[in-house]
Amino acid sequence: MKISTLLGGALVASASTAAAIAVPDIHAKRQSQFLLTTGVQNNGIQTRVELRTMRTQNPDQFNLYMLALREFMSVTQTDPLSYYQIAGIHGRPYSAWGGWTSQAGPGGYGGGYCTHVSNIFLPWHRPYLALYEQQLYSHVQNVANSFPAASRARWQAAAANFRMPYWDWAVVPTCQGCQVFPEFVSSAYISVTSPTGQQTVVNPLYRYDFHPIVPSDMAYNPFASWVTTLRYPTSWQSNAVSQDPGVTSQIASNQPNFKQRLYNLFTNYNNFNQFSNEAWIANSGVQGADSLESLHDSLHTITGSNGHMTYLDYSSFDPIFWLHHTNIDRIWAMWSTINPNTYVQQANAQKPTYTYPAGTSLDATSGLAPFNKNTQGLLYTSNDVSSTTSFGYVYPETANGASAASVRAAVNSLYGSGVPTGRRLKRDSDASDWHYIANIVSQKTQLNGSYAVYVFLGEPDADALTWPTAANLVGTHGVAANFADADNDQLAAMDVPVTGTVPLTTALQDKVAAGELADTGVQSVSAYLLQRLVWKVAKYDGTVVPAANVPDLSVSVVAAEVMPAASPDDFPTWSPYVSLANVTAGQDGGHDDAWWGM
Incomplete structure (x- = not known):
């Protein structure tokens, strides 16, 4: 099978206002015992640590992690608890797992079990990660027990409190010679x-080797013919290889903007539904266009760079997926400690999954299929998974009785102005500063696959493959999506507007320092951006998509006054955003009152 061709044309559609539909029955085959998701239990609450921290501070545990992950990946692919089948829960092959079936029949309603553009996006992934971790933990114990008697106690001690690590892609690495995209993730071989x-x-950590590749599971070439997972593949031919150095440079180029986006989310978002997922919210105007899911999409698409991680259906087969999503879970845990009184609110499903059709009314009591919490097949709900400790883990910032104040201090230190090696986002004074953001909305599914909106100060080179690392790049807004089904092209007509942002403040401050911009006042910045702000859209194979052909694309600049925090454990205070519509109005993909209002 071939991947469908690019769907051209501006398929303009308004945000969906369809009434919710009832939650369908989620069927389970009768069986003597359901596969349970428990996380790691019976050895206390342990801490998931950053990948580089595990490697440098607990090398024995990191060594076991490498050996256990190899063993986990080698389990026969027909085993429901194999790496292959657990990865397959997320997207392809769109099939039942653990006894759970779909009322829609084989193939479900469209997609894997994962809920994207959804109010339960974050809660669904927590038991998913817990299932993966409990299996990985069992392999860690098995490997430790297989060492010779003379050294076995050493390895058993390292294995006892193992929890899977996370990859913090927003922080500036403090270890000497370390890169944002760790070199030991991008190396084909490792010493153990x-x-x-x-x-x-x-x-x-570099790849998963399919054994074998099952073309019918992957549905489309080249994914149906690639025998390993790939990042930044040399081509879409069956003999393609990864180009991880290209991923390393793209992640490094975008890291400052990732950090700004994350800091903005921590300091200026206090509603769970807005913070958690990228669905466009009707009547929201210029407020709250970013989300953790949107930032998550950018990491997915850039890390894959047209390989497995770029496309939601295939991303979970790449081992970097689990490190990335563990960090997403960590960010949510930190944010929830700061904002304990907001959680999942009712919303209609924007996209179908294996078990839920689009339009289903979902809330904190909806089942997180296919994750069972008991042997009778009772599913976890969002209400069951709000705390990480129910699955036996915490994070460094949420451990030891963490408070909202202590987590705010950690956020400031890691991602705010307190980072000695990072760029400052506010002045050392009591006066407020203006911050500037490019809000972006577009249709998620109508370009037949993932794509990126690149924001520049000045015109970039004509070659789109140079855009991710261009010197004048401000930031990349990635939209992670799937491919249209050749037999059922529902994605082309699906109305799923999503939003994200590219912060402009640091780039503008750099222009002031270079003498290209007089100051960061609204009048000066508006005039400068009117002349210099440029946005381009491309698929991850380098195909340029004219802005006029991107369904519902609208880029609009907003500004807010930000008052510095009063103490290290407090956050800066943001004023409501004001629209600078004139900066982009009248241009292809520019400001549109239908999305942002006035």
């Missing part, structure tokens, strides 16, 4: 101490 001695092996 095995029960039989020192070995150099294929790095399990």
Whole structure:
């Protein structure tokens, strides 16, 4: 099968106002015992640590992690608890797992079990990660127990409190020579101490080897013919190979903007539904266009760079998926400690999943299929998973009785002006500063696959493959999507507007420092951006999509006054955003009152 061709034309559609439909029955086959999702239990509450921290501060545990992940990946793909089948819950192959079926029949309503553009996007992934972690933990114990008797106690001690690590892609690495995209993730081989001695092996963080590739599970070429997961593939031919150095440079180029977006989310978002997912919210105007899901999309698409991670259906087969999503879970846990009184509110499903059709009314009591909390097949709900401790873990920032104040202090230190090696987002004075953001809305599914909106100060080179690392790039807004089904092209007509942002403040401050901009006042910045702000859209193979052909694309600049925090454990105070509609109005993909109002 071939991937469908690009869907051209501006398929303009208004935000959906359709009435909710009833939650369908989620059927389970009768069986003696359901597969349980428990996380790691019976050894206390342990801390998930950052990947580089595990490697440098607990090298024995990192070594076991490498060996156990290799063992996990080697489990036969027909085993429901194999790496392959657990990865397949997320997207392809759109099939039942653990006994759960769909009322829609084989293939479900369209998609894997994962809920994207949804109020339960974050809660669904928590038991998913817990299921993965409990299996990985069992392999860690097995590997530790396989070492010779003389050294076994050492490895068992390292294994006892294992929890899977996360990859913090927003922080500036403090270790000497470290990169934002860790070099030991992008290396094809890694040295390990095995029960039989020192070995150099294929790095399990670099790729997953299908054994075998099942073309019908993957549906489309080249994914149906690639025998390993790939990042930034050299082509879409069956003999393509990864180009991880290209991913390294793109992540490094975008890291300052990732950090700004994350800091803005922590300091200026206090409603769960707005913070958590990228669905456009009717009548929201210029307020709250970003979300953790939108930022998550950018990391997905850039890390894959037209490989598995770029497309939601295939992303979970790449081992970096689990490190990325563990960080997303961590960010949610930190944000929830700061904002404990807001959680899942009712909303209609924007996209179909294996178990839920689009339009289903979902809330905190909706089942998170296919994750069972008991042997009778009772599903977890969002209400069951609001705390990480129910699955046996915490994060460094949420451990030891963390409070809202302590987490705010950690956020300021990691991502705000308190980072000595980072860029400052506000002045050292009591006066407020103006912050500037490019709000972006577009249709998620109507370009037949993932794409990116690149924001520049000045015109970029004509070659779109140079855009992700261009010197004048301000930031990348990635939209992670799937491919249209050749037999049922519902994605082309699906009305799923999503939003995100590219912060402009740091880039503008750099222009002031360089003497290209007089100051960061609204009048000066508006005039400067009117002349210099440029946005371009491309698919991840370098195909340029004219802005006029991107369904419902609208880029609009907003500004807010930000008052510095009063103390290290407090956040800056934001005024309501004001629209600078004139900066982009009248241009293809520019300001549109239908989305942003006036």
